[in-house]
Amino acid sequence: MSVPLEAYLALSALLFVLGTTGVLVRRNALVVFMSIELMLNAVNLTFVAFARQRLAIEGQLAVFFVVVVAAVEVVVGLAILIAIFRTRDTVDIDDVDLLRG
Amino acid sequence: MVLEVIVALPLAGWLINGLAGGRLPRGVVGAIGCGTVGAACAASVMAAGDPAVAGGGLTATLFTWLSAGEFTVSAGLFMDRLSALMALVVTGVGFLIHVYSIGYMADDPAYARYFAYLNLFVASMLLLVLGGNLLVLFVGWELVGLCSYLLIGFWFDRERAASSGRKAFIVNRIGDAGFLLGILLLATTAGNLQFDRLAAASGGMAPGLLTAATLLLFAGATGKSAQLPLYVWLPDAMEGPTPVSALIHAATMVTAGVYMIARLHPLFLHAGYTLSVVAAVGAVTAFFAATVALVEWDLKRVLAYSTISQLGYMFLAMGVVMMPAGMFHLTTHAFFKALLFLAAGSVMHAMRGVVDMRRLGGLAGPMRWTAAGFAVGGLALAGVPPFAGFFSKDLILEGAFEWAQRGGAMLVWIAGLATAFVTAVYVTRAMMLTFAGPAADPGHPHEAPAVMGLPMAVLAALSFGGGLLGARVAGEPLLRYLEPFFVDSAIGVLKDRPMPAAGVITALPVAVSLAGILAGFALYRDRREVTLGALGRFLSHQWYIETLYDAVIVTPAKRLAHLLADVVETRGIDGAVNGVGALVGRAGLAVRGLQTGFVRNYAAAILAGTILMLGYWLFR
Amino acid sequence: MVVEVIIFVFAALGALAGGLGVVASRLPVRNALSLLLVLGSLAVTYLLLAAQFIAVLQVIVYAGAIVVLFLFVVMLLHRQLGAMSPDRLRWQGPVAIGLSAAFLILMLLTLRFATNAAAPAPAEFGTVESVGRALFTSFALPFEVASVILLVGIIAAVVIGRPASRPVAAPPRSSAPSPVGAPRR
Numbered sequence: 007m008s009v010p011l012e013a014y015l016a017l018s019a020l021l022f023v024l025g026t027t028g029v030l031v032r033r034n035a036l037v038v039f040m041s042i043e044l045m046l047n048a049v050n051l052t053f054v055a056f057a058r059q060r061l062a063i064e065g066q067l068a069v070f071f072v073v074v075v076a077a078v079e080v081v082v083g084l085a086i087l088i089a090i091f092r093t094r095d096t097v098d099i100d101d102v103d104l105l106r107g
Numbered sequence: 108m109v110l111e112v113i114v115a116l117p118l119a120g121w122l123i124n125g126l127a128g129g130r131l132p133r134g135v136v137g138a139i140g141c142g143t144v145g146a147a148c149a150a151s152v153m154a155a156g157d158p159a160v161a162g163g164g165l166t167a168t169l170f171t172w173l174s175a176g177e178f179t180v181s182a183g184l185f186m187d188r189l190s191a192l193m194a195l196v197v198t199g200v201g202f203l204i205h206v207y208s209i210g211y212m213a214d215d216p217a218y219a220r221y222f223a224y225l226n227l228f229v230a231s232m233l234l235l236v237l238g239g240n241l242l243v244l245f246v247g248w249e250l251v252g253l254c255s256y257l258l259i260g261f262w263f264d265r266e267r268a269a270s271s272g273r274k275a276f277i278v279n280r281i282g283d284a285g286f287l288l289g290i291l292l293l294a295t296t297a298g299n300l301q302f303d304r305l306a307a308a309s310g311g312m313a314p315g316l317l318t319a320a321t322l323l324l325f326a327g328a329t330g331k332s333a334q335l336p337l338y339v340w341l342p343d344a345m346e347g348p349t350p351v352s353a354l355i356h357a358a359t360m361v362t363a364g365v366y367m368i369a370r371l372h373p374l375f376l377h378a379g380y381t382l383s384v385v386a387a388v389g390a391v392t393a394f395f396a397a398t399v400a401l402v403e404w405d406l407k408r409v410l411a412y413s414t415i416s417q418l419g420y421m422f423l424a425m426g427v428v429m430m431p432a433g434m435f436h437l438t439t440h441a442f443f444k445a446l447l448f449l450a451a452g453s454v455m456h457a458m459r460g461v462v463d464m465r466r467l468g469g470l471a472g473p474m475r476w477t478a479a480g481f482a483v484g485g486l487a488l489a490g491v492p493p494f495a496g497f498f499s500k501d502l503i504l505e506g507a508f509e510w511a512q513r514g515g516a517m518l519v520w521i522a523g524l525a526t527a528f529v530t531a532v533y534v535t536r537a538m539m540l541t542f543a544g545p546a547a548d549p550g551h552p553h554e555a556p557a558v559m560g561l562p563m564a565v566l567a568a569l570s571f572g573g574g575l576l577g578a579r580v581a582g583e584p585l586l587r588y589l590e591p592f593f594v595d596s597a598i599g600v601l602k603d604r605p606m607p608a609a610g611v612i613t614a615l616p617v618a619v620s621l622a623g624i625l626a627g628f629a630l631y632r633d634r635r636e637v638t639l640g641a642l643g644r645f646l647s648h649q650w651y652i653e654t655l656y657d658a659v660i661v662t663p664a665k666r667l668a669h670l671l672a673d674v675v676e677t678r679g680i681d682g683a684v685n686g687v688g689a690l691v692g693r694a695g696l697a698v699r700g701l702q703t704g705f706v707r708n709y710a711a712a713i714l715a716g717t718i719l720m721l722g723y724w725l726f727r
Numbered sequence: 728m729v730v731e732v733i734i735f736v737f738a739a740l741g742a743l744a745g746g747l748g749v750v751a752s753r754l755p756v757r758n759a760l761s762l763l764l765v766l767g768s769l770a771v772t773y774l775l776l777a778a779q780f781i782a783v784l785q786v787i788v789y790a791g792a793i794v795v796l797f798l799f800v801v802m803l804l805h806r807q808l809g810a811m812s813p814d815r816l817r818w819q820g821p822v823a824i825g826l827s828a829a830f831l832i833l834m835l836l837t838l839r840f841a842t843n844a845a846a847p848a849p850a851e852f853g854t855v856e857s858v859g860r861a862l863f864t865s866f867a868l869p870f871e872v873a874s875v876i877l878l879v880g881i882i883a884a885v886v887i888g889r890p891a892s893r894p895v896a897a898p899p900r901s902s903a904p905s906p907v908g909a910p911r912r
Contacts, residue, residue, distance in 0.1 A: 008728045009735045009775065011845065012838045017739045017772070019834040021746050021765070023827045028750035029710050030823030033814065036800060038706075040749050040762045043793065047769055050781075057853075058776040059845045063861050066853060069781050070862065073788050074873045078880030080793050084800050085887040091804055092890070099706050100815055106704025707819055714826050721833045 014055035022048035035087050035097045039080065046076050109154045110167040110184040113194065114233045116147040120226035128219025137209040140222030144205050144229050148198035155191035161591075163187075164303075166239060173242075180300055183239035188592045192434060192585070193236035193366055197359050200441050201229045203562035204354040207449055210559035211350050211456055221261060221348065228254035232359050236366060241290050241300040244367065248286065248331065251360045252279045258355060259347040271343035278340040282330015289323030292316065293374075306373035314379050321378040324371065325385055328364025332418050335392045339653055341415055345407040345462075349452030352407060357414045357448050358441035365421040365437050369430050372593065376428070386426020386507075386515070390522035393419030395650060397529040401536070402639065402647040406451050406462045409537050413488060414444055416526060420503055423523060427515060429506025431589045435577040436499035438585065442573045443487035443496055446566035450481035453559055454541060457552040464537065469546035474554050478542045480563045485538050487570040489531040490620045495573035497617070500527065502577060502586075504616050527616050531623025532630070539631040735775055741768035759797045766790045777848040780858040 021044055028041025050069045057065025091097055120143030128136050159165040164187035173180040186194065205225060212221050231254055235247025252275075260272025294300055296316050297308040309317060328334070333341035344356045355361070368375055368385065375382050393416045400412035417440050424433030455462055457474060471478040487494035490501065504527070507520040546552075554560070576585035639646070648654060741764055748761025766789045773782035814820075851857050862870050 008844055009732055010840065012840045013735065013739075014772065014776070015838055016835060017742065019831060020743060022834070023831040024743075024746035024750050026710075026714055026830065027823060027827045030707055030714065030827065031820055032750065033707070034755065036755055036797065036804070037749070037758050040758055040797065043762060043789075044746055044749055044765060047765060047789075050785075051769055051772060054773050054776045054778045054781055057778065058848065061846060061848060061852060063852070063857055066778050066781050066858055067861055067866055069778075070784065070858070071869060071873055073784055074877060077788060077793060078876055080796060081880050081884045082887065084796060085884040087800065088803065089887050097804060098812060101812070102706070103704030106702065705816060705819075707816060707823075711819065711823060711826060714830060718826065718830050718833060721830070721837075725833060725836060 011055055011059050015052060018048045018051040018055070020048075021045075021051070033098045033100050035090075035099045038099060039083055039087070043076065043080070046072060108167065109150055109157070110165060110186055110237055111169070113147050113150045113154060113198075114184065114230055114237060116143045116150065117226040117230040117233065119143060121223050121230060124219050124226060125223035128223055131219065133213070133218055136219045136222055140226055141202065141205040141209065143226060144198060144202045147229065147233065148195070148202045151191070151194040151198045154186055155195060157186075160186050160188065160191050164190075168239070178294065178298055180240060180242050182243060184234075184237045184243070185239035185302065186237055188589055189366070189369055189434070190236050192438065192589065194233060196438055196441050197229065197232050197236060200358045200445050200566075201232075201354055203565055204350045204358070204445060204449070207353075207452070207559050207562040208348075208350040210556045211452055212348065215348075217261070221258075224254055224257050224261070225351070225354070228258065228355060228360070232363075235363055240302060241293065241305070241371075244370070245286065245290055248327070248363060248367075249283065251355070251363065252276065252283065252331070255279075255344065255355050255360055258351040259344045261347055261351065265346070267343075268346040271340075271346040275340040275344050278337050279330045282327045282337050285323045285325075286327020286330075289320045289327065292320040292323060296320070302370060305371065309374045309377045312377070314377070317374060317378040318381055321371070321375050321381040322384065324367065324374075325364075325381060325388075328367055328422075329388065332361045332364030332422070333415050334364070334388050334419060334422060335395065336652070338392065338396065338415050339656065342408050342411045342649075345405070345411050349407065349448055349455055352411070353445045353448030353452065356411065357444040361414060361418055362421065362437045362441070365418070365425060365433055368422075368425045369434055369593075372425075372430055375425070382426045382428065383515070384426070385422050386510070386519050389419045389422030389424075389426055390507075390519040390526075391419070392416070393423060393526040394522045394529070395419075397526045397533065398646050399649050400533040401529060402643050404464050406454065406464050406467070406537060406541060407448075408462075409464075409533060410444070410447055410451060413447075413530070413533070414440075416530065417444065417488070420500060420523065420526070423519060424503040424506060427503075427506045427510035427519065429503060429510070430593050431586045432499060432502035432506050432577075434589055435585055436496075436503055438576065439487065439495035439499045439570070439573045442566055443484040443494070443570040446480055446484035446563060446570050447488065449559070449563050449566065450477050450484060453477040453480075453555040453563065454552075456555055456559070464540040467541045468544045469542070470552055471542040473552040474542075476554055476560055477563070480567045481538060481542065483567045483570050485534040487573075489534045489624060490527055490616060491531075491624070492617060493571075493574060493578075495570050495576075497620075498574035498577045501613060501616050505612060508612050524616060524619055528619045528623040528626075531620045532627040535624050535627025536631045539627065544633070731775060735772065738768045738771040738775070741765075742772075755801045756798070759794055759801055762797065763790055763794045766794065776853075778853040780853060780855045783855075 025041045025043075025045030025048060028044065029038050032038055032041065050072055053065045053069045053072070057063065087097065090102060094101060096102075120139050123139050124131075124136055128139075131139075154160065154165060157165050164185055166183060166185050168181050168183035170182055171179060172182040205222075208221065208225065212218055215221060228251060231247050231250030233247075235244055235251060238244035238247055256272045256276040259275050260269045262268045263272070290300065293305060296312055297305055299305060299308065326337075330337040341356060341361065345352055347356070375385070396412040396415035396419060400409045400416065403409045403412060417436070421433045421436050421440070424430065424436060451462070453474065454467065454470060454477060457470070457477075458467065461467060483494065487496035490497045492498075504520060504523050507515075507523050511517040511520050555563075575581040577583050645651070745761045745764030745766075745768060749758050749765065752758050752761060766785055770782045770785040770790070773779075773785060
C-alpha cells in the first residue's frame with residue numbers, strides 16, 4: 007500500500023490551519039512571518055502532491071517560484087520588521103496600528 | 108475655381124485683420140477689408156459671366172462632407188442665375204459699405220476687429236448664397252447669425268448693445284431650430300440635400316411631409332428675416348454700428364430667408380398651404396412694421412421697422428408666386444435701404460451719435476448731400492416713379508392682385524396697398540423731422556467725408572436707376588435673366604403677361620404713395636409731435652407684441668429659471684449631492700470602527716471571507 | 728511499500744509537531760527551530776512524492792537560507808522579543824481558533840479518499856534534469872521574471888534596512904541622532 011493523495015492533502019490542510027492560527031493569534035511579528043512560511047509550505051505540499059498524482063512537472067515548477075517569492079518576501083518583510091523595530095522599538099504588530107479608522 | 112476664390116477672399120481678409128489687424132496701420136486694415144470684398148465682387152462678376160452660370164450652373168465640389176449609406180453630402184459651392192444675383196448684391200453693396208466704414212469707423216479703437224467681423228460676415232453670406240446644398244447653406248446661415256451677433260454687440264461695453272446681441276442670437280435660435288428640423292425632415296424623406304435633386308424629388312414627396320418641412324424652413328426664415336412672430340430682434344439690432352445695420356440688417360443677411368425660399372421654390376410650390384402662409388405672414392408683417400415705423404422716434408429704428416416691412420413685401424411676393432418680383436425687390440431694397448442707413452449714419456456721424464428725431468432737424472442746410480441721398484432713398488422706398496422701389500413694389504402688388512384673381516385672398520393685396528400708403532407717410536415724417544425745419548439740437552453738423560459720400564452717391568444712383576433692371580420699358584432685364592431659373596417650376600407669371608387688366612391696378616400704388624407723402628408732409632410740415640391718441644400708444648408699443656412675449660414667454664421662463672435655480676438647484680440637486688455626501692460620511696462614521704488598524708483583525712476578516720467562499724462552493 | 732507509509736507517518740508527525748512549535752512556543756529561537764523541523768519533514772515528503780529537486784531546494788533555500796535569516800533577526804532583536812504589552816484584542820484568540828477550526832473542517836470535507844492510486848512515476852520525473860528542462864524551455868520567461876523579483880527584493884531590503892536619517896513617525900525613545908553624512912532619503 008502506498009500513501010494516498012488525500013493523506014498529503016490532509017497534512018497540508020492541518021499545517022495551513024496551524025499557520026492561520028499563528029497569524030491570527032500571535033502578536034510577535036517574527037512569529038507571524040514564520041506562520042506565513044508555514045502556510046506557504048502547506049500549499050507547496052499540495053502542489054507537489056498533485057504533481058505526483060498527475061505526473062505533471064508544472065506543479066513542482068510552481069513550488070520553485072513559490073520558494074523564490076517566499077525568499078524575497080522574507081527578506082523584505084524582515085527588513086521592514088527591523089525598520090519598524092528601529093523607529094518604534096517594538097515587534098508587537100498590535101502596536102503598529104496607524105491605519106486605525 | 109473662381110467660386111472658391113469668391114468665398115476665400117473675404118475669409119482671408121478676416122484672417123489677416125483678425126489675427127494681425129491690431130498691429131497694422133489703419134490704412135492697411137481698411138485697404139485689406141475693402142480690397143478683399145472688392146476683389147470678391149470682381150470675381151463674382153467674372154463668375155457670373157461664365158456661360159455655365161446661365162446654363163445648368165457652375166459647381167465646385169470641395170470634398171465629401173458626410174457619407175452615411177445612401178446619404179451623402181458634399182461640401183460644395185454652386186452658382187446659377189439666382190446665386191449670381193445674390194453674390195453680386197452681397198459683394199457690390201458690401202464693398203460700398205466697407206468703403207463707407209473707413210470713414211464712419213475712423214475713430215473707433217477696435218477698427219481692425221470691426222473689419223475682421225465685417226469680412227467674416229461677407230464670407231459667410233457668400234457661403235450662404237453659393238452653398239451647393241442645404242447643409243452648406245445652413246452653415247452660412249448660422250455663420251451670418253454669428254456675425255450679426257458679434258456686430259450688434261460690437262460695442263459690447265454698452266449694456267444695451269450686449270443684450271441686443273444676445274436677443275438677436277436667441278430669437279434667431281428659435282427660428283433656426285425649425286430650420287434645422289426642416290433640413291433633417293427633407294434629408295430623411297428626400298434622402299438628399301442637393302438643391303437640384305431636392306427640386307426633382309419634391310414632386311414625389313408626400314404633401315403633408317413637404318408642407319411640414321417647408322413650414323419649418325419658413326420658421327427659420329421668419330427668424331433670420333425678422334418676420335412675425337420673430338421680428339423682435341431687428342429693431343434692437345440697431346445698437347450696432349450703422350454700416351452694419353446697412354449691410355447686415357437691411358441689405359443682405361435679413362434677405363437670406365427670401366433667398367432660401369427662392370432657392371427652394373419647387374418645394375414650396377408643391378407644398379400645399381405653405382405659400383399661402385408665407386403670403387399672409389409677409390402681408391401682416393409689412394403692414395404691422397410700417398405702422399410701428401410711423402410713431403418711432405429713433406431714426407435707425409424707423410429704418411429697421413421699414414426693413415421688416417419691406418421684407419414682408421418680399422415674402423408676400425414669394426407667397427403670391429411672384430418670385431422674380433421678390434428677388435427684384437430684394438435687389439432694389441438692398442440699394443435704397445443701404446442708402447437710407449448710410450445717410451442716417453452720416454447724420455449720426457455729424458451729430459455725434461444722436462438718432463432721436465426729436466433732437467434732430469434742419470440738417471438739410473449743412474448736410475446737403477446727405478439730405479439728397481436720404482431723399483432719393485426715401486422716394487425709392489415710398490415707391491415714387493421712376494425710383495427703383497416703385498418698379499419692384501409695383502410688380503409685387505400686381506402679382507398680389509393677380510393671385511387674388513386666381514383664388515387668393517384679396518386682403519393680401521389690400522394690405523400691400525395700405526402698407527404702401529403708411530410707408531410713404533413714415534418716410535416723409537422721417538425726412539421732415541430730420542432734415543427740415545429749424546435745428547433742434549445745437550451743434551455743428553458737417554457734411555460726411557468723401558470716403559463716406561462716394562458710396563452713398565453710388566447707392567443713390569442705383570436707387571434712382573436700379574428700377575430699370577425690372578422696368579417694362581427697359582425690357583425687364585433682371586426678370587428675364589431670372590426667368591429660366593423660375594420657369595421650370597411652371598410659374599409662368601412673367602411669360603405672356605398681359606398688360607394689367609385695368610390701368611388702375613398700376614396707378615393705384617403710385618396714387619397711394621403720393622397721397623402718403625402729401626399726408627406726411629401735411630402732418631409734419633411744422634414738426635408737430637403727432638401722437639395719434641390711443642392708436643399712437645398702441646403703435647408705439649409695437650401692437651403690444653413684445654409686451655405679450657414678455658408676459659407669455661419671457662417672464663414665465665425667468666420665473667421657471669428662478670424656480671430651477673433657487674429651489675430645484677439648491678434644494679433638489681444640491682440637496683441630493685450633499686445628501687449623498689452626508690450619507691456616505693455618516694456611513695463611514697458608522698463603520699469606521701471596523702477599521703481597527705490591527706493587522707490580525709484584517710487577517711481574521713480575510714479568513715472569514717475565505718471560509719464563506721469555500722462553504723458556498725461546498726454546499727451550494 | 729509499507730516503508731513508504733512509515734516514513735510518511737513519521738514525516739507528517741514531525742511536520743505537525745514543528746508547526747505546533749512555530750505557533751505555540753514563546754521563545755523565538757524555538758519558533759525558528761520548529762520551523763526548521765517542519766521544512767525538513769516536508770523535504771522528506773517531497774522525496775516520497777518523487778520531487779527530488781524540490782526537496783533539495785527546500786533544504787538549501789528554506790532551511791539553509793530563510794531559517795538562518797530568521798535566526799539572525801532573532802539575535803538582532805533579542806532583548807525585545809520576549810516582552811510584550813498586555814493583549815488588547817481579547818476576542819481575537821477565541822475567534823481565531825473558531826475560524827481556523829471551521830476552515831479546517833471545510834477543507835477536510837473536500838477530501839474524497841477515493842482517488843485511484845497514482846501511476847508509478849518515471850525514473851526521471853522530478854529530477855534536476857527534468858525540472859531544469861521545463862524551467863529553461865516553456866518557463867523561461869517566468870524564470871527570468873523571478874530573477875528580477877529577487878533583485879528587486881535585494882534592493883528593497885537594502886533601502887529599507889538603511890538607518891533612517893530622519894525617523895518618519897518618531898516616538899520619543901528612538902530619536903537617536905543620525906550619523907553625519909548619512910544618506911538622506
